[in-house]
Amino acid sequence: MSGRSADMGTLEGFPCPPAMEPVGRSPSGSHATEFLDRLRAGPPLVLDGGLGTMLQSAGLERGTAPDAWNLAKPDAVVAVHRAYVLAGSEAVHTNSFGANPIRLGRFGLADRTVEVNAAAVRLARAAAPAFVIGDVGPSGEYLPPVGQADPARLRAAFAAQAQALAAAAVDALHVETMSDLREARLALEALREAAPGVPVMVSLTFERKRRGFFTVMGDHLAVVLADLARAGADAVGANCSIASPAMRELALEALATATVPVVLQPNAGTPDLMGGAVVYRQSPEEFAEDVAAMAKAGARAVGGCCGTDPRFIAALRARLGGAPAGGDEAAGGGAPAGGEAVS
Amino acid sequence: MASERDLMQAVIDGDAGRARALAEAAVSAGDDLLAAVERLVAGIRRVGELWEEGEYFLPELVQGAEAMKAAMAVVNPALGARQLSRQPRGRVVIGTVQGDVHDIGKTLVGTLLAANGFEVHDLGADVPIAAFVAKARETHAQIVGASALLTTTMPVQRELVAALAAAGLAGSVKVLVGGAPTTAAWARAIGAAYAENALRAVAVAESLLRP
Numbered sequence: 001m002s003g004r005s006a007d008m009g010t011l012e013g014f015p016c017p018p019a020m021e022p023v024g025r026s027p028s029g030s031h032a033t034e035f036l037d038r039l040r041a042g043p044p045l046v047l048d049g050g051l052g053t054m055l056q057s058a059g060l061e062r063g064t065a066p067d068a069w070n071l072a073k074p075d076a077v078v079a080v081h082r083a084y085v086l087a088g089s090e091a092v093h094t095n096s097f098g099a100n101p102i103r104l105g106r107f108g109l110a111d112r113t114v115e116v117n118a119a120a121v122r123l124a125r126a127a128a129p130a131f132v133i134g135d136v137g138p139s140g141e142y143l144p145p146v147g148q149a150d151p152a153r154l155r156a157a158f159a160a161q162a163q164a165l166a167a168a169a170v171d172a173l174h175v176e177t178m179s180d181l182r183e184a185r186l187a188l189e190a191l192r193e194a195a196p197g198v199p200v201m202v203s204l205t206f207e208r209k210r211r212g213f214f215t216v217m218g219d220h221l222a223v224v225l226a227d228l229a230r231a232g233a234d235a236v237g238a239n240c241s242i243a244s245p246a247m248r249e250l251a252l253e254a255l256a257t258a259t260v261p262v263v264l265q266p267n268a269g270t271p272d273l274m275g276g277a278v279v280y281r282q283s284p285e286e287f288a289e290d291v292a293a294m295a296k297a298g299a300r301a302v303g304g305c306c307g308t309d310p311r312f313i314a315a316l317r318a319r320l321g322g323a324p325a326g327g328d329e330a331a332g333g334g335a336p337a338g339g340e341a342v343s
Numbered sequence: 344m345a346s347e348r349d350l351m352q353a354v355i356d357g358d359a360g361r362a363r364a365l366a367e368a369a370v371s372a373g374d375d376l377l378a379a380v381e382r383l384v385a386g387i388r389r390v391g392e393l394w395e396e397g398e399y400f401l402p403e404l405v406q407g408a409e410a411m412k413a414a415m416a417v418v419n420p421a422l423g424a425r426q427l428s429r430q431p432r433g434r435v436v437i438g439t440v441q442g443d444v445h446d447i448g449k450t451l452v453g454t455l456l457a458a459n460g461f462e463v464h465d466l467g468a469d470v471p472i473a474a475f476v477a478k479a480r481e482t483h484a485q486i487v488g489a490s491a492l493l494t495t496t497m498p499v500q501r502e503l504v505a506a507l508a509a510a511g512l513a514g515s516v517k518v519l520v521g522g523a524p525t526t527a528a529w530a531r532a533i534g535a536a537y538a539e540n541a542l543r544a545v546a547v548a549e550s551l552l553r554p
Contacts, residue, residue, distance in 0.1 A: 056495040062442035063471060098444070106469075145405050146450070179447055209397030216447050218400030241523070306493055 031171040035091075035131050036199050039235055039261045044295040046320065047133070047265060047303025048084035048092045049312050055080060055095070057309075065107040067099040070119035077120075081127035087310035088317030089303065090130045093174060094120035096165065097137035100157040106140070114164040121168035133201075134165030134173045136187060143182055146217070151186055158190035166195035174263070176203040177240045177305075181219040181227060188231055201235035201263050201301070202228045206242065206250060213238075213250050221250065222257045229260045237263035240305045243282065244269065244290035251294040261300035266291065268307030288315035295320060350379055350414055354386025355393075357406025359413040366417035376422050380415075387411050387458040391542040394451075401451060404541075408458035431462040433552045436478045437488035438466035439522075440499035445492035448522060451541040452488060459545045472499065472506045479507065479516050486548055489535075491522040500525070501533040517551045519544065 038045055055066050058076045069077050081092045099117050101110040109116065117134070124132040139157050141149035162173060173191050178184040184202050191200050204224055206213040213221040221238070228236045236258060238250055247266035254262050269282025287308065295302050304312050350369075353362035362383075369379045390407035393399040399407075437453045439446045446468035457463040464482055466474055479487050487507065491497045500520045507516050518535040521544060530537030536551055538544035 053493060053495050056442065056493075062440075062496075062499065063469075140444070145402050145409070211397055214397070214400065216401045216451075218402060 030169040030198070031131055032197060032199055035171045036234060038131075039199070039201075039300050044299060044320065045131075045301040046088055046090050046313065046317055047263075047301055048081070048089040049265075049304030049308030049310065050268070050306050051080060051093060051095055051135075052097065053306050054083075054309055065098055065104065065109065067096055067104065067116050067120065068107060068109060070095055070099075070116050070123055071112070074119065074123055077123045078126045081124050081129070083310040084313055085127045085129045087314040089313050091133050091171075091301070092124050092127060092129045092131075093133045093135040093176075094124045094165065094170065096120040096135045096161065097177070098140070099164075100136070100139055100161040102153070102157045103137070103140045113160050114167075117161055117164035118168040121165060121170055131171040134162070134168075134170035134198075136161055136165075136173055136175045136191065137177055138179065138183060139187075143180060146180075151182075154183060155186050155190045158187040159194040162191040162194040162198075166198050170198060172199040172201060172234075174201045174203065176201075176265075178202070178204045179215050180217045181215060181224050182217075184224075184228065185231055188228065188233055192232060199234040200232075201237070202233045203237045203239040203263055203265065205240040206238050208242065208246055208249075213253060221253055225254060225258045225262075229258065233260060235261040235263045235301060237265075237299075237301075239263075239265035240267060243267050244287045248290045248293055251297055251299055255298045262298065263301040264291070264294050264299045265303045265305045266308075267305045268309075268312065284311040284315035287312050288319045291316050292319035350382040351386035351389070353414070354383055354407050354410045355389050357390075357403055357410050359406070359410045362410040362414040363417055366414040370417060370421040376418050376425070379418055380422075383411050383414050383418075384459065387455075390458070391455055391545065394455075395540065395542045401447065401454075404451060404454050404458075408454045411458045432460040433486060433548065434462045434464070434482050434484040435486045435488055435548065436464045436466065436475060436482060436484045437490075438470035438475060439468035439490040439492070440496050440503065441469055441471045442499060443491055443493050443496035443522075444468045445490070445522070448492065448541070449488070449490035452490070452521065452538075452544045455541045455545050456488075456548060459549075461548060472503050475503055476506050476510045476512070479512055480510065484516060486517050486519055486551055488519045488521070488544070488548075491520070491525060494524050497522070497524055497529065500529075500535065504534050519547060519551065 052066050055069060060066055077095050084092050096117050101113045104110045104113055121132060139154045141147055143149050175184055175187040184204055188200055188202055204215055206215055206221055225236045244266040247264055251264055291302050350365050353365055387407055390404060394404050435456055437449055439449045453463045453465045464478055466478060475487055489500050489503050491500055504518050507513060520530050520535045521538050527537045536547050538547040
């Protein structure tokens, strides 16, 4: 903790050039309309891949909030965003998965919610993607009966984060890795109020059960997608928990029922143990084949989640055709290969 | 036996109020309380099976466990008074390792272990190794359960095994690991036990307590 606070003052010395877009522009200056248009028509939007796992590979120590790196190690965060843009990501998610006041509070940073989220947007913008998506993760608390969370408290936390992200002019917001439909709904409603006019995508995390894809709380995929669309989500979908082969099956079910654009971000394939080290057996190409199939089937925004890195996005970009944003540099743009041991 | 009068069914239905009332009735009627406990255990086992079959989800598991707890809170003191006290089957410290905030799988395991008679100390997610060690020492736990959902945090399970050994607890504490990327081979390699899902974790925990 002390190391982090010591580093916090270095933001002024932020080594990256100023963002391409003026920093701090008004929400009306964001590309919300272009983002919505792109979700609805044209080639599928290529998102980024895992961010938390990339930061860990870049040296994020356990016990440190990844979001705190927006203030303490801004250059490392920009480097990850930039690697994804070079690999062909048109939209990157801000490093703000845990940047709601409840989660930040566990690291003593609740009162820096605005600062952490504003920095998250600035760092994503610095990598010059076409779109910056404000990332909103779960509150970290559970509603009854699993936990004792007060819905009003969760709602306020989401609103505080959304307001900060919107003030920093994100082009869209993405509520992701939600396991409880009720919490996802709370977040969606809070974002709508706190960030009017900003498109909102909502992704939950599903597991395959005998009777289909369900959240751990027991909501069926089709029910979740329909409910969120009715509640006004601009895009709905799934991320995390399952790898691309299972997500490909989920995609077909989702696309058959969804009434709004579908967004999908599977994990890298199930890892394996080889010679005592943890490795991902799935190659970026295998991942890309599955995800490209989802896009061809009609998914409107695709990317990766835990374990994926810029190589996965570069492979996806190649499969989908069209010029990668960063050209040939993409191949070398990735930090640690998913196929390498992490220790 | 009419199902409304059955403790097993009250647990399966996740009805804590009914489970408590039935337990109170059994105590005041002087019923065989060990048989009552058996019905409760049968109920929670069925809840676990229904979860494994994809019929039940986390909320039903939690409610089943709450019903079990409500009935046991009534039955246990009465058993004690009759000098038949039912000891916890074992003490477990459980958590998701540091660097990893995925906590649902671990919560499932903790819920099922507690429902099956284990004394469970759930440390939550993103738990430092030192916290696992301290809690294991404090509670005289026989088992430490460590969940990891990322390949980047799996190595922490190995570090935890080493830290427990360094703390002199290797002889008294066994480590049980789980989480999506983990495998039996990984567990063997780091000297831990492995369970591929929450229901299996109960059986593995039981087997770890056998001498």
